[in-house]
Amino acid sequence: MKKVALKKIEISPMTRLSGQGKITVFLDEQGNVDNVFFQTVELRGYERFLQGLPIEEVPRTVSTICGVCRCVHFTAAVKAADAVYQVNPSPTARKIRELVLNSHYVEDHAAVLYALGFPDFIVGPTANPAARNLIGLIQAIGSETGKLVLKRRYTAVKVIEMLAGRPIHPVAALPGGWSKTVSEEERKEILELSNEMVELGQLTLKLFEDFVLKNKDYIELITGDVYRVVVNYMGTVDEKNRVQYYDGTQRIIDAQGNEIGRFSGKGYLDYIAERVLPWSYLKMPYLKNLGWKGVVDGPETSLYSVGPLARLNVADGMDTPLAQEAYEKMFAAFGTKPVHSVLAYHWARAIELLNAAEKVRFLASDESITHPDVRVELGAPGEGVGIIEACRGTLIHHYKTDGNGFVQEANLVVATTHNQGPVNVAVRRAAEHFIKNGKVDEGILNGIEMAYRPYDLCLPCATHVLPGQLPIQVDVYDYEGKLYKSLRNH
Amino acid sequence: MPDKLKLAYFLSGGCGGCDMAIIDLSETLIDLLLHLEVVFWVPTITDTKYKDLEAIPDRFIDLGLYSGMVRLQEHEYIAKMMRRKCKVLVAYGACAALGGIPGLGNMHTREEILKTAYFDTSSTDNPEGLTPQTRCVVSGKYELTLPEFYGHVRTLQDVVDVDYFIGGCPPHHSFVRQAIPVLLFEKLPAPGSWITSGKAVCDVCDRNPVKKGEERQLIREIKRTLEGAPDEGKCLLQEGYLCLGPVTQGDCGSLCPKVNIPCMGCGGPIPGVRDFGLRAISAIAGLLSSEELVDQIPSPVKYFYRYSLPASMLRKKLGKV
Amino acid sequence: MRVWVPNIVVFACNWCTYQGADLAGSLRYSYPPSIKIIRVPCSGRIEPEFIVTALKTGADGVFIGGCHPGECHHKEGNYKAVLRFNLLKRVLKMMGVETGRLRLEWISGSDGKRFADIMTEFDKAVQKLGPNPLRSDVNA
Ligand code: SF4
Ligand code: SF4
Ligand code: SF4
Ligand code: FES
Numbered sequence: 020m021k022k023v024a025l026k027k028i029e030i031s032p033m034t035r036l037s038g039q040g041k042i043t044v045f046l047d048e049q050g051n052v053d054n055v056f057f058q059t060v061e062l063r064g065y066e067r068f069l070q071g072l073p074i075e076e077v078p079r080t081v082s083t084i085c086g087v088c089r090c091v092h093f094t095a096a097v098k099a100a101d102a103v104y105q106v107n108p109s110p111t112a113r114k115i116r117e118l119v120l121n122s123h124y125v126e127d128h129a130a131v132l133y134a135l136g137f138p139d140f141i142v143g144p145t146a147n148p149a150a151r152n153l154i155g156l157i158q159a160i161g162s163e164t165g166k167l168v169l170k171r172r173y174t175a176v177k178v179i180e181m182l183a184g185r186p187i188h189p190v191a192a193l194p195g196g197w198s199k200t201v202s203e204e205e206r207k208e209i210l211e212l213s214n215e216m217v218e219l220g221q222l223t224l225k226l227f228e229d230f231v232l233k234n235k236d237y238i239e240l241i242t243g244d245v246y247r248v249v250v251n252y253m254g255t256v257d258e259k260n261r262v263q264y265y266d267g268t269q270r271i272i273d274a275q276g277n278e279i280g281r282f283s284g285k286g287y288l289d290y291i292a293e294r295v296l297p298w299s300y301l302k303m304p305y306l307k308n309l310g311w312k313g314v315v316d317g318p319e320t321s322l323y324s325v326g327p328l329a330r331l332n333v334a335d336g337m338d339t340p341l342a343q344e345a346y347e348k349m350f351a352a353f354g355t356k357p358v359h360s361v362l363a364y365h366w367a368r369a370i371e372l373l374n375a376a377e378k379v380r381f382l383a384s385d386e387s388i389t390h391p392d393v394r395v396e397l398g399a400p401g402e403g404v405g406i407i408e409a410c411r412g413t414l415i416h417h418y419k420t421d422g423n424g425f426v427q428e429a430n431l432v433v434a435t436t437h438n439q440g441p442v443n444v445a446v447r448r449a450a451e452h453f454i455k456n457g458k459v460d461e462g463i464l465n466g467i468e469m470a471y472r473p474y475d476l477c478l479p480c481a482t483h484v485l486p487g488q489l490p491i492q493v494d495v496y497d498y499e500g501k502l503y504k505s506l507r508n509h
Numbered sequence: 510m511p512d513k514l515k516l517a518y519f520l521s522g523g524c525g526g527c528d529m530a531i532i533d534l535s536e537t538l539i540d541l542l543l544h545l546e547v548v549f550w551v552p553t554i555t556d557t558k559y560k561d562l563e564a565i566p567d568r569f570i571d572l573g574l575y576s577g578m579v580r581l582q583e584h585e586y587i588a589k590m591m592r593r594k595c596k597v598l599v600a601y602g603a604c605a606a607l608g609g610i611p612g613l614g615n616m617h618t619r620e621e622i623l624k625t626a627y628f629d630t631s632s633t634d635n636p637e638g639l640t641p642q643t644r645c646v647v648s649g650k651y652e653l654t655l656p657e658f659y660g661h662v663r664t665l666q667d668v669v670d671v672d673y674f675i676g677g678c679p680p681h682h683s684f685v686r687q688a689i690p691v692l693l694f695e696k697l698p699a700p701g702s703w704i705t706s707g708k709a710v711c712d713v714c715d716r717n718p719v720k721k722g723e724e725r726q727l728i729r730e731i732k733r734t735l736e737g738a739p740d741e742g743k744c745l746l747q748e749g750y751l752c753l754g755p756v757t758q759g760d761c762g763s764l765c766p767k768v769n770i771p772c773m774g775c776g777g778p779i780p781g782v783r784d785f786g787l788r789a790i791s792a793i794a795g796l797l798s799s800e801e802l803v804d805q806i807p808s809p810v811k812y813f814y815r816y817s818l819p820a821s822m823l824r825k826k827l828g829k830v
Numbered sequence: 831m832r833v834w835v836p837n838i839v840v841f842a843c844n845w846c847t848y849q850g851a852d853l854a855g856s857l858r859y860s861y862p863p864s865i866k867i868i869r870v871p872c873s874g875r876i877e878p879e880f881i882v883t884a885l886k887t888g889a890d891g892v893f894i895g896g897c898h899p900g901e902c903h904h905k906e907g908n909y910k911a912v913l914r915f916n917l918l919k920r921v922l923k924m925m926g927v928e929t930g931r932l933r934l935e936w937i938s939g940s941d942g943k944r945f946a947d948i949m950t951e952f953d954k955a956v957q958k959l960g961p962n963p964l965r966s967d968v969n970a
Contacts, residue, residue, distance in 0.1 A: 045651055056653055064622035066630055068613040073807045075735040079773065080815065083610040086526015086679060104735075130532060157539065166536045173535040184768035185761075186533060187526045187679050191768045194735050198769040292634035295627045297645040298653040302626075302633065311634070394738055417631060424735075425807065430630040616924075787878040790921060794913040803916045810924045822882045827926030827963050 042467070044450050050457025055447035056298060057439070057471070069429040074100045074400065074420050075194050077429075081416070082188040084433075087130070089187045090123035090179065091409035092431075094265070095416040097192035102284065102403025103420050106195040111390040115197050117265040118209070118382040119183050120407065124264060124375030125216045126175035127410045128327075128368050132223060133168060137230070160226070171219035174212040178379070181205055194424075195395040203389050213380035217341070220373030224345055227369045232352075241362040242353065245452045246470060248445045249274045249316045249359045251306060251323035253437065254330035255408045261338040262330050262374065264408040270333045271306065274318050276357050280308070284404045287415050291432065303439045304432065314443045322440030325412025327367035332357035339381065342374030361445050361470060371410075400424035409434050445470040513546040514571045514693050519591055521584040522611060522662070523577025527602035530679040537686055545693075565594045572692050574601040576679075578608050578819065579663040592669040597692060599704070600665040603678040603775050606703075607785065608819025610678065612662040613811060615818050615825035619661075662819045674703045676758050676777030678816055684760045703758065709779045710754035710772045714763040716744045727798040731805040734770060745771045746796070751812065756788045775816050784821050786813040836890040836956045840867045840949070841876045845903050847895025849939030859946035862953040865893075873897070873934075874907020878918040881932070885964045891931045891956035893949075898936040908936065928959050 047053040065084055069077055078096040085092065094116060101108055108116065137156055157165035176186050182201065183189030191198040201209075231237045240246065251274060255267040271280035271290065280290050293302035294311055305311050309321035316322065323329075331350075337343045349366055350356050382388060404417045412434030419428040449470035520528055531538065548570050573595030579585055592598055600606040608615070614622065627633060627640050646652045665671050675688055688704050691697075698704075711717050718725055725747065732749035739745050745766055746752040752771035754763065758779055765772050778785040790813055797803065806812065814821055842848040848869045854861060870876055873896025881892050894915060896908040915934045923929050933952055937945050 043651075043653055054651055056647070056651065064614045064617065064626065067617050067622045067625040068811075070625075071808050072811050073733055073735075075733060076808075076812075079770070080610055080613075080811075083524050083526065083678060086524040086529050089526060089529060130529075134532075162539055166539050169535045169539065173533065176533050176535075180764075184770055185764050186682065187529055190765050190770045190773075198734070288632060291632055293630075293632045295633060295635040295639050295641075297639045297642045298647055300641050304632070307634075397735065415632075423807075428629070428631070430632055432632055784879055784882065786921070787882055787918070790878045790917050791914050794917040795910045797913050800913065800916065803913060803920070806917065806920075809917065809921050813921065822879075822886050823922075823925045823927075823964070826924075 042446055042450075044454065046454065046457065050455070052447065052451045052454050055443065055450050057443045057446050066429045066431055069418075070426050072426050074103050074403075074418060074424045074426055077418065077426060078192040079188070079190045081431075084431075086187050088123075088127065088409055088411065090120055090183070090189055091407065091414055092416070093183075093189050093192060094120050095405045095407045095409070095414045096418075097194065098266070098405030098407060099403045099416040099418050100192075100194035100405070102405060103400050103418055103424065104194045104403070105398035105401065106395050108195050108197075109392045109395050111200075111388060112193075112195070112197040112393045112395075113266075114382055114385065114388045115182055115199075115201060115393070116192070118379055118388070119179055119189065120265050121375040121378045121382070122175040122178040122216075124410055125219065125372060125379065126172050126179075128372040128375070129168065129172040129175075129219060129223065131410070132227075132365065132368055132372070133172075137226065168219065168222070171215045171222075174215045174219075175379075178209050178212055181209070193394065195397055197393040200391050200393050201389050203386075206383055206386065206389050210380065210383040213376065213383050216376035216379055217373070220369075220376040221341070223372055224369045227366065231365075241360055241366075243360075245449060245466075246361040246445065247359050248324070248361055248441050248448065249318065250320050250441050250444070251279065251309075252329040252332045252357055253323050253325050253413055254333040255406070255413065256334050257338065259338075260333075260335040262334040262336075262371070262408075263338070264375070266407070269406060269413060271323060272333050272357065274316075274320070274357065274359070276332070280306070283406065285402075285417070287404065287406065287417075287432070291415075291437075293432065293436065299439075302436060303443075304437050305440065314440055316441070316444045320440075322444070323437065324441040325434050325437040326364060327371050327410075328358060328361075328364045329412060330408060331367045331370065337370070337374050339374050339377035341377055342370055345370040345373060411435060412437055442471050513544060515546045515548045515569065516693075517548045517570045517573045517591065517595060519573070519575050519587055521575065521577040521587060521605075522580045523602065523604045523609070524611075527576035527604070527679040530602075530677075530682050530685055533682040534686055535682075541689065562590060562594070567593050568596050570595045571597065572689075573598045575599065575605050575665050576601045578604040578611055579665060579668050580611075580661070585668050588665055588668045597672045597697070598665075598669070599673045599675060599692065600671045601675050602680055603676055603777065603816040605665045606671075606674040606676060606777055606820070607817035608662050608664050609816055612664075612817070612819040613815070614662055616810065617826070661825060664820045666820070670700075672700045673697070674777065675760075676703065676705065676775065677761060678775035681761045681764065683762070703777060703780065705758045705760050705777075705780070707780055708759045710752075710757045710759040710761070710763045710766070710776060713759040714744075714754055714766050716742055716766055718744050718747060725796070728793075728796050728802065729798050731802050733807065739769050745769070746793075751793060751806065753789050753793075753813070755792045756782065756785065773815050774813075777817070785817040786810075786821050786823075789813040834961060836864045836953065836961075837888050838862075838864045838866065838891040838893060838949075838953060838956060839884040839889040840865055840893040840895060841870050841873070841880065842867050842895045843873045843897055843908075844869050844871055846897040846901070846939050847935075847937040847945065850895070850937045850941045850945040853939065853942030854946040855942075857942050859943050861946040861949035864953050864956075865949050872902060872904045872907035873911035874902065874904055874909075876911060876914075878914055881915075881918060882922075882964075885927070885931070885962055888965055890959070890962040890965075891933070891952060893932075893952055894934040895937045895945075896934070898938055901938070927962075927964055930955055930959055931962060 043056045045053045078093045081096045082093040180186035184191045251271060253271045255263045256270050257263045257267045269282050273279045282290050290307055291304050292307045293304045295302050305321040306323055312321045337346045400420045402419045406415050414434055415432040417430040418426050420426055446467060449467045453466045573591045575591055603609045623640055627635055728749055730749045739748055750771045753774040754772040756779055757772050757774045758776035760776055782788045842851055851867055873894055876894055884892050896911050902908040919929050919932055935948055
């Protein structure tokens, strides 16, 4: 290697032991950050081996890209299968699918907040890392509250199993429909369970307010500059520009909040390109019409982010009353829109949890969900795109099939991939803040972790690899490339 | 009071669904945690340090659950470490036990997979025709490294001795609830066994004609799930939907047939079967009413080996990988 | 250089093909020494697992011999055999195994000559294909 006046710091995070992600920091001669790279180091090849499968088997197969996002690849794939067969799902099938996806939002947002997000705030960001986990959190909020949260979260899991066959990696999807009808008893049961989901949503927002918003230090952290990444945003909205998960139009806004794009279906190809980088297995998407400008944020950037905060930023509101209230409260607190603070992702997540719970209740109140019309006549198979909002952001599945509906080509653009650019920026910003004049100590580890944790990186999804507290290893090299210090949190 | 039993959990090349099945134990999980000491659960739940794991005395952990398939060198390393530290090591879930759906990657070479990911996908923007490199220097000064990409998936058994296997993608939480106490507190079967009820999906399926005193009919046409609607209560296989219930362990309680979807075999092979796909071929072909039907079965490798290609005698496509 | 000689496993139904092989022997119709015969009670008893095990453990070709249609002593054994064989062939082909290594024929007990001829032909075909790559010593 050519000698350069740089120190190199390598952080090997992500699934802590299997090293599917890695952060490398380069320092200049003064010991300040020169550049940072966030790399994804695994690839699994779903796009290749889905080829040859009949399209109707794809949702049940592609779901295993991620078991945390247990319903999303399944749902995006079945929407793509509808398009492949040139049909819209029957009205009842659509309602069932939307109900299942919203139930997934409830259990997943709850799991992410309680297992990953809250431990930072409620157990405390400076707490012993060994206690900064779900088990520590349960000790902090008490095992009774812990049990209550888990019990209420489970109601959503139960609904998924009831309607979709399996609680994880569901199976009941068919092109244009659903393999099962909903009985009136099931509907009533779901309606009852949905009340518990709404209570979970309210409890979660309250915990967030009590532990986070009432704490001055946390507020500073949330609204400060360290965790601020200025990019464009993408999310899905309905005709009134309200946040949608199952279906709608994809809307893109710039860093000032102006709409700069709208698309649906195959239109994604006009807006999104995924740049292949020689240093990561993950491609880096950017907005095609703005052109590739590299990994930078600010008003000129062509990077965009997706996920809870992005969705709230691109929308004008929520489609349920309690969530709408919470939405207004959040934007009033920041006093600006879009909000560029990465830590606000957690807040947005709590609001969406409540919104999804209310939607489950709404859908289950509608008796027409028990209609038997869950299948439709299919057209000739061809090409189809299915786009949904996964919990972690916009998810695109695109398939081309042969005349028998067998997959010839598959293209998957997942939430974590969209966020590749912003995460690189967020991590660089945090590193710049915490590493000064060659001073590198244990404290920087959590500081950097907190920069990417809100995105809830779902590496299983992205390498078509696991969310969680990501292990970090920092190897600091002096400018001659000699190991100067080694830190790790795992 | 005796010491709490010690549990360790490691997720390697899996999707996290097997972890979530444990989270889905919900309140039972909290009660279970009262009786257990979680030595580590990585990477999903605890922040246990890698070096702490290495420092654990051999055979210190009572029960180790390993989920996910083995692909990277690190997976193999941790599998070996788990083997040393755990008295009982379980291949937990279809990926660990059989290779799982990611194991379908064994149908393709490394080059094929890279070509699809970085060249042939519609939103890919690759003006310079790049692929990720194990070593690359960005802007002439930043040297970055990546591990080699391996296409070939292996099962836990391929790398270490496994005491017990649990099927399912993922195992259903109600079965996990039964299995964990068995593994912790009860007299265990011979090492190498599956932890299972021993029943096939057909045995627990309400559609089973034999349970209704009827005889099993031959299959007269092959139907894909998108064709028609199965008759309420009738055996899916008999109607022509390729249900793998006859050869799959039914620890899920026949979840898929309950919602009119044929069993895809995630539960793993019924006791005594060495190779799931081959037995499925035998069972299904043996029920066909005519030779033409053989050619109508879509994508047979991906269909019969959806969860178990790496564990099969064939393991991977020949002449490649 | 050592000359490679193929290994061919023949699963022969006791009621027909096995008798045919016997007859070929007593009538001195010669067939190649590469042929190793395994007697089975009926072609319907031959599991795909047996065939693949043979291929994995050293066979370069596998032959199945059963009773002519309608003559199976277990009613439909031969019929099931051909269904399984054809489906297995599709799977093996997709997994990169040359299907020329597999053959199924109905050979009756009085077909001594035919048995010898088919074996000679099959041996030649397998020789042409060369050593089986699925053998575990090759494909570790
Ligand atoms: S067995 Fe299924 S749920 Fe478990 S890790 Fe593998 S793909 Fe995920
Ligand atoms: S073949 Fe499938 S549907 Fe039929 S009895 Fe077995 S599990 Fe049930
Ligand atoms: S029915 Fe089959 S595929 Fe479905 S969960 Fe049970 S074992 Fe798995
Ligand atoms: S008895 Fe000869 S094939 Fe069945």
